[in-house]
Amino acid sequence: DEARELLSAARQEAESLGSRRSLWSVLAVMSELETKAGKTAEAESLRQQARQIVVEMANDIFQTGLRESFLNRKDIQAIMLE
Secondary structure, three states, X not given: OHHHHHHHXXXXXXXXXXXXXXXXXXXXHHHHHHHHOOOHHHHHHHHHXXXXXXXXXXXXXXXXXXXXXXXXXXXXXHHHHO
C-alpha cells in the first residue's frame, strides 16, 4: 500500500511537470506492482500507457540512430515486449 501511494504521488508529479521520461518509468513500475498483486487488467492498462509514451518519445527523435538506440534500451524493451 505504501509503494502504491508513493508511486501515485510520483505519477502525479511527473504528470504535473509534463515529464514523459519520468512518467513512463513510474507507469512501468506501477504495472509490475499490479502484476505481482494479481491485478492483470490494471497492470496491462498501466503498461499500455507507458508504451504509448515511449512510442511518442521515439517518434520525437528524428535521428534514426538515436531512435534505434532509445528503443533498444533494456528498460524500454521490457515495457514494449510484455
